[in-house]
Every structure is written in structure tokens, then in C-alpha cells.
Amino acid sequence: MGKKDYAKPGEFTTLELMAVCGARAIKNGEVVFVGTGLPMIAAMLAKRTHAPKAKIVYEAGFIDSNAIDIALSIADSRLGYRASAAIGLIETLGLLLQGGHVDVGFVGAAQIDEYGNINTTYIGDFEHPTVRLPGSGGGNDIVSSAKRVVIIMTHEKRKMVKKLDYLTSPGHLDGPGARERVGLLGSGPSLVVTNFCQMDFDPETKRIRLASVHPGVTLQEIMENTGFDLLIPENVPTTEPPTYEELAILRAIDPHGIYIPRPEQSK
Amino acid sequence: MVEAPVEDKRITLKEAAKLIPDGAHLFWGGFGFQRPPMAFAHELVRQKKRNLTIYTCGSEMDIDILAGAYVVSHFELAFFAIEGIGLAPNIQRRIREGAVQIEDYTNLAMALRFLGGALGVPFMPLKSMLGTDLLAKSRFRAKKAEVITCPFTGEKVVLVPSVRPDFSIVHVSRVDREGNAQIDGIKGEDVEGARAGKKVIVLAEEIVDTEFIRSQPDQTVIPNIYVNYVVECPWGAYPMMVYNYYDYDMEHVRMYYQQCKTEEGWQKYCEEYITGVEDHVEFLTKIGMERLLKLRAKKPFPY
Numbered sequence: 001m002g003k004k005d006y007a008k009p010g011e012f013t014t015l016e017l018m019a020v021c022g023a024r025a026i027k028n029g030e031v032v033f034v035g036t037g038l039p040m041i042a043a044m045l046a047k048r049t050h051a052p053k054a055k056i057v058y059e060a061g062f063i064d065s066n067a068i069d070i071a072l073s074i075a076d077s078r079l080g081y082r083a084s085a086a087i088g089l090i091e092t093l094g095l096l097l098q099g100g101h102v103d104v105g106f107v108g109a110a111q112i113d114e115y116g117n118i119n120t121t122y123i124g125d126f127e128h129p130t131v132r133l134p135g136s137g138g139g140n141d142i143v144s145s146a147k148r149v150v151i152i153m154t155h156e157k158r159k160m161v162k163k164l165d166y167l168t169s170p171g172h173l174d175g176p177g178a179r180e181r182v183g184l185l186g187s188g189p190s191l192v193v194t195n196f197c198q199m200d201f202d203p204e205t206k207r208i209r210l211a212s213v214h215p216g217v218t219l220q221e222i223m224e225n226t227g228f229d230l231l232i233p234e235n236v237p238t239t240e241p242p243t244y245e246e247l248a249i250l251r252a253i254d255p256h257g258i259y260i261p262r263p264e265q266s267k
Numbered sequence: 268m269v270e271a272p273v274e275d276k277r278i279t280l281k282e283a284a285k286l287i288p289d290g291a292h293l294f295w296g297g298f299g300f301q302r303p304p305m306a307f308a309h310e311l312v313r314q315k316k317r318n319l320t321i322y323t324c325g326s327e328m329d330i331d332i333l334a335g336a337y338v339v340s341h342f343e344l345a346f347f348a349i350e351g352i353g354l355a356p357n358i359q360r361r362i363r364e365g366a367v368q369i370e371d372y373t374n375l376a377m378a379l380r381f382l383g384g385a386l387g388v389p390f391m392p393l394k395s396m397l398g399t400d401l402l403a404k405s406r407f408r409a410k411k412a413e414v415i416t417c418p419f420t421g422e423k424v425v426l427v428p429s430v431r432p433d434f435s436i437v438h439v440s441r442v443d444r445e446g447n448a449q450i451d452g453i454k455g456e457d458v459e460g461a462r463a464g465k466k467v468i469v470l471a472e473e474i475v476d477t478e479f480i481r482s483q484p485d486q487t488v489i490p491n492i493y494v495n496y497v498v499e500c501p502w503g504a505y506p507m508m509v510y511n512y513y514d515y516d517m518e519h520v521r522m523y524y525q526q527c528k529t530e531e532g533w534q535k536y537c538e539e540y541i542t543g544v545e546d547h548v549e550f551l552t553k554i555g556m557e558r559l560l561k562l563r564a565k566k567p568f569p570y
Contacts, residue, residue, distance in 0.1 A: 059374060060298050061453030072351035075299030077510045077570035080452050088454035089324060093375035098394055121371060126404055132362050137325050137346030138374040141395045167400040182398035183423025
């Protein structure tokens, strides 16, 4: 089996596949805005495979980071290793991002709706919330102004909802033309990566559409775990599994399994 | 040539916290795990300050402690959590009790609000928040943000109110006694935040001779003109990190998070590490030299 051959089911975990999907969404030479967790791993993987010229920006101020150790915080000193600059938020979120220099931004979500609108602030009613989540941070800024946005999240019915408890970051709002109408700069979410599938957005309706199903996952499973009406095209391909090369690099990036527990470390 | 004598703005941590009256509004420096004014937070708790309002972008264990001890009642911010671990446990509880209220903005919005305050203009424009509940819903501000049509181009722009807090609190890498401050690594929103406050207190890992600062003035990010008070405060962000100085102590942070899931656990932590010690030095002594030295940055790594 060659380095470029696809790994077989059982040879990789779902989190590894999600990281690989995220990495493949990054093109060589792009400016990538990421947070910690899976997006950071995905960006590091892209840089070490097909996108060595990608420039990774962290909102705390680290620009073109070349971190070799896994960071726990967006402001983690680890991200400063061989960075080209360490500045601040006005630089990253203002001048770089709002200034139009960021090609793709990665965000997570506690809830999304069928237009890719994102909630990271409250679960429950605004007046009497059941859980207070961390809030926007730079999430709203990224989703507002990056040229494209990739959402990485777990696929659960309570997270893929008809109506958000709170709209923190703007997806395609209520449909075609809405982002332009309210004055947003970026073109919004273009890809959603979950533990079941990849989803993109129908250009006509701006609604979430199934794009590829991860190996071993059934359509039934996806529909049962989605709270909104998912657009399902006629022929949906299976997600390309990780290659052996991608897996080897991925495991070297996070050797202690901080964000991606190793196959032998997970159940 | 006669050189002007160097003005000495140094005060102690205790004296600095005493300057803050109940009900004061503070800019709170540091970003995420980087350079939070943790020692200052501890001292505010020891001095039983009440009803403070804090403005910050993203803060973590430091503001969770301030909420836990009922020091802060209002936050205007973009993000809070214990990153990589979970939700901030004390703030979560205090919100449920109604003791803490949060007005949500984005990181860019908060950073611009500080820049606006520093520039002496009443608001700043930005292109975030549009079309979302960040615009539609407010918690306690009568006016949180406003969408206008740009008078020059006709495009939609959000205006957010500038902030001029009573005090700006920042923890930096090094400062001289007259208040020239240098920050290694990322600055977060501290460059603007430090200039927004009516009074500015700079805490620093080390006090250096003014000749050191003046031999590398390009490294100074907060000139003395803005600074009113200087506090020498080594390990002042522990158990969080300071770039080029020390790493975080995740074992301590995880212990804090686990313990503070219950009110009793938080009370125990507060008594053991904050109110039960006399000052910052006694806190560090309790943590222990051996543990602290293990966290020291190993060059060329800044951690």
C-alpha cells in the first residue's frame, strides 16, 4: 500500500476523517483563519501536505504560525513558534479579516440551522437561558467577513435545528441575497463537516445540502440526526477516506491525542 | 546636559487594588490564556470589591474568579470559557442566580470600542454583527449598537459605542518605573485597551531600568504618557501564561475547573488560594518554587 492509497475502514477514526476533510478545504497559498481544536489540526495537516504555502492566522495576533506543538488556547504561546508576526486583534480581525485578506475561516457551532446560521451564545430562551455558551469571540467576525467559511461540528438532532435559540454568526440568514442586503462582506458558509457527512449549500436556495457521506454511515442515520429538512441530491458520493500519508502526518501533529485520540486510545 | 529625573510610578499590588472603588468600570487586559491580570483579580477578591463592570474581548479563569467572588456584576465582552476544557463554571452559576449580567459583542467590536475610547471619538464602525441577534438583542445596555447607511457610499455599517473605563488593567512582560511597557508575543486588545482607560495600571513580570527600554524603544507598545501606576508582579498571570516567561499550569487549571463545578468547591478554592493567603507572594509560595520553575519558558520556544 502506497502513501497516497486510501486507508480502509477501521484504519482511521471519525475525528481523523473530519480533520482530513477540513484540511482538504484549504487550497495552497490561502490565508486561513482558525481557532483551536480540530480546525487547528486541519490547517496544520493542510500545510504539511497539499498546501505548504497556506498562511495560518490566529485571532489573538499570531500570523503565519508554524506551531509544532498543540495549543490549548487561541492565544497560546505555542502558536508563536516561527510565526511571521505576533500583533493583536485589530490586526487579525480588523485589518486582515475585515480588510478582505482572509480566504477561508474555520468555526465550530453549538447549533446551526438550514441556512448555516450559527449559535454559540445561548441554549434556551434569551430571557431565561438553560446554558450560557462562550459567545461569539471572533466567530461572528470570521463568519461575517471571511471569503468562505467552513463549519466543523458534531452531527446531532439538537444541534442541527429548525430554529436557533440565538443567532450569533450569520450564515445565509433567510436565503438568497440576504447577506448582501444586510451589508455583510464575506460570502458565508460554504462547507459543513460533521462526524457523519460533508454538506455544502445549494446555490439557488442557500440551504444546506448533503455533499458526501462518510464511509459506513447511512442516509437514514443522517436524516434521523438532522432537525431541519436537509437537501439530498440524487447521487451523493462517499467521502474520500484519509490516505496513509495523511494519517501518518495527522498522528505526528497530535501525538498525544489531545484533540484526536489515537485509534488505540479511543474505545 | 542635565537629564530629567526618572519619575517613579511604582506602587504595590495591594495599593493598586485599593485605588479601585466599588462600582468602577475596568478595561481588563490579557487574551485567552495569555497575560491575564490574575494576581490583580486575586487582590480585588481579597479586598472584597463589589459591583464592578468589566470590558474585555475574551477572558477566562481570571474573570471566572471575579464573578465567583461577586466582585463583578456586569461584563461587556465577546467570549469567556476555560478554553480546551469547558464552560466557565462560576460565571455560569452567577448568571443563573442573577448576580452577573453579560452584554455580548464580538472580539473585533470590543477591540474597536477600546480604540474608539482611546481615539476620543464616541463610536466606531464595523462590518460584523450584521443580521444577527448580537444586534437584535441587548441585555442591559439601553443602546448596544446601531446600523446606519454610510453617508458616503450608501453601504450598511454597524456603529458600536466607544468605551472610556475608569481604569485600564494590563499585565505586560516588562515595564520601567516611569511606565514604558513592552509586551512580548501577541498583544490581543491591550494596546488599545490600555489607552482607553481614564487611569492606567500596568502590572509587569519585571521592572527594568529605563535605560533598557530606551535602548530598544521600538519594542515599547504602551509609552509612559498613558500610564499612571506601575506594579512589579512576577508570575502575575499564573496559572495562565506569559510569552517568553512561563507556560500555563494545566494541572492547576483543570483542578480549578473540576472543583468549581460546585459552589462548595469554588468556596474551598477561593479560601485556599485567594482569601486564605495574605498576598501574591504567599500565593506563589503555596504553589511552590519547584512547580513554578518547571513552567519557565525554554528558549527559543516562548513557552
